[in-house]
Amino acid sequence: xxxxxxxxxxxxxxxxxxxxxxxxxxxxxxxxxxxxxxxxxxxxxxxxxxxxxxxxxxxxxxxxxxxxxxxxxxxxxxxxxxxxxxxxxxxxxxxxxxxxxxxxxxxxxxxxxxxxxxxxxxxxxxxxxxxxxxxxxxxxxxxxxxxxxxxxxxxxxxxxxxxxxxxxxxxxxxxxxxxxxxxxxxxxxxxxxxxxxxxxxxxxxxxxxxxxxxxxxxxxxxxxxxxxxxxxxxxxxxxxxxxxxxxxxxxxxxxxxxxxxxxxxxxxxxxxx
Numbered sequence: 583x584x585x586x587x588x589x590x591x592x593x594x595x596x597x598x599x600x601x602x603x604x605x606x607x608x609x610x611x612x613x614x615x616x617x618x619x620x621x622x623x624x625x626x627x628x629x630x631x632x633x634x635x636x637x638x639x640x641x642x643x644x645x646x647x648x649x650x651x652x653x654x655x656x657x658x659x660x661x662x663x664x665x666x667x668x669x670x671x672x673x674x675x676x677x678x679x680x681x682x683x684x685x686x687x688x689x690x691x692x693x694x695x696x697x698x699x700x701x702x703x704x705x706x707x708x709x710x711x712x713x714x715x716x717x718x719x720x721x722x723x724x725x726x727x728x729x730x731x732x733x734x735x736x737x738x739x740x741x742x743x744x745x746x747x748x749x750x751x752x753x754x755x756x757x758x759x760x761x762x763x764x765x766x767x768x769x770x771x772x773x774x775x776x777x778x779x780x781x782x783x784x785x786x787x788x789x790x791x792x793x794x795x796x797x798x799x800x801x802x803x804x805x806x807x808x809x810x811x812x813x814x815x816x817x818x819x820x821x822x823x824x825x826x827x828x829x830x831x832x833x834x835x836x837x838x839x840x841x842x843x844x845x846x847x848x849x850x851x852x853x854x855x
Contacts, residue, residue: 709753714746716760723767726815728795730777731770738763771797776839783809784824792836800852804832814853825851 743749801813810829
């Protein structure tokens with residue numbers, strides 16, 4: 583750009599200067615010739631024209647100087663703008679490189695997160711299947727749990743979803759609920775539980791009885807009339823059978839548990855399966 587400006591601007595003042603110089607020389611020669619012929623007015627006219635020509639020449643030199651100065655200033659402005667544009671281009675290129683690096687890092691991180699998300703989904707699906715199986719087995723187990731314990735576990739057992747495939751409860755909450763039920767069952771299996779229940783006696787009449795549950799595998803009851811029975815868990819719930827022989831021992835065990843008798847060894851029949 584600089585060379586083009588110099589090649590188009592500089593010859594113009596040079597040609598103008600050459601033309602004015604030649605014109606001034608011709609006028610000077612004409613004025614000299616006229617003066618030699620003794621023509622006074624012509625000489626004065628030539629002198630006047632020469633002065634005018636010199637004024638024009640001086641004016642032209644001033645114009646040329648001004649144009650040269652303006653051209654130099656314009657050149658400096660253009661060079662400054664060119665440097666500024668080059669600096670901006672360099673800055674933009676650096677920002678582009680940084681943006682490309684940032685985008686590359688973001689894409690890499692996104693791919694890692696997507697892969698981690700897929701892995702977590704797979705693990706979540708496995709956990710969901712696992713807790714669904716545990717809940718199904720717990721439901722079967724709760725059918726054979728003594729009624730007092732089942733009533734105690736009701737707040738937890740009601741939280742087991744009816745349709746595991748369409749539940750909003752998270753797998754973590756379901757696991758926590760399963761563990762809570764298992765903890766209560768394990769606790770109950772190591773304790774002796776007593777309570778009042780209604781059972782059908784040997785004569786077919788329903789009657790209120792006092793029941794003793796030894797863990798989750800054995801139970802006994804005795805009525806106010808002295809009728810007794812033995813209960814064991816089955817696939818469809820607890821199975822009870824009358825047994826008058828254990829009435830005294832069951833009543834003794836109940837009184838010991840209630841603090842009415844001194845602690846003593848009481849022999850009750852147990853069936854181990």
